[in-house]
Amino acid sequence: MVVRGPDRLAVRLLELLGRQLWGFPPRLMAPIVAELGALGAVSWFVCNMPRYERTLRVLGPLRTHLVCVVVSLFNGCRYCSYGHAYAVELVHLQERGALFPVDAATVSGWTGLEPAELRRRFVEVLEQADLHGEVLWVDRTIALAGGAQRPVDAQEARVAHLVAMFGVLNAVGKAHDVEPDEAHDPRNKDVALTARHHELRSAA
Helix, strand or coil: CCCCHHHHHHHHHHHHHHHHHHCCCCCCHHHHHHHHCHHHHHHHHHHHHHHHHHHHHHHCHHHHHHHHHHHHHHHCCHHHHHHHHHHHHHHHHHHHCCCCCCCHHHHHCCCCCCHHHHHHHHHHHHHHCCCHHHHHHHHHHHHHHCCCCCCCCHHHHHHHHHHHHHHHHHHHHHHCCCCCCCCCCHHHHCHHHHHHHHHHHHHC
C-alpha cells in the first residue's frame, strides 16, 4: 500500500498522465509506484513513454496495440491485455466502421494459453477482420517475446522495446492482480466513439 508522501505524489502525477492520455486514472499506477518506488516509477515512464508514443506513430495504433495485447497475453497479464484489446476495438471501429470480431473481455481471457494456441486464435480473428497482414506481426511478437529471435530491423526493434516495456507492466499487473479499467488509447476520450462501440457490442 502506498503510504509515503513521495509515493502519493508520484501516483498522482502518473494518474494525471493517464488522464491526459486516455481520460482516466489507470489502476496500475499505484502498484507500479509500490514496486518501483516514487523516483523509479516516474523515471521509468520518462524513459519509456516517449519511445512508446513514437512507436504508435510509426507502426500505427492498431498494430502497436495488437503487439501490446500479444505480449501481455504471452506474459499472462489480464490488465494490460484488456486495456490494449479495448484500444484495438476502438481503433478498428473508427478506421473501418465495424466491430472487431472479438471483444476485449474475451481476448483478455486468453492469458495462459500456449503460444501456438494463442497464435491460432489471433490468426482466426485477424482473418475474420480482413487484417491478414497483421498475422506477420503476431508471429514476430511471439518470437521476440519468447526469445526465439532478435530484432533484425528498426521496426522489430520497436516491437522488442514493447516486449521489454510490457515485461515490467505485465509483471506488476500480475503481482497485484490489477482489475482491467478502460481503453489505453486517446480514443477512450471520444465519447461518441465509445458510445457507438457500446451500442454495437450490446446489439451484437
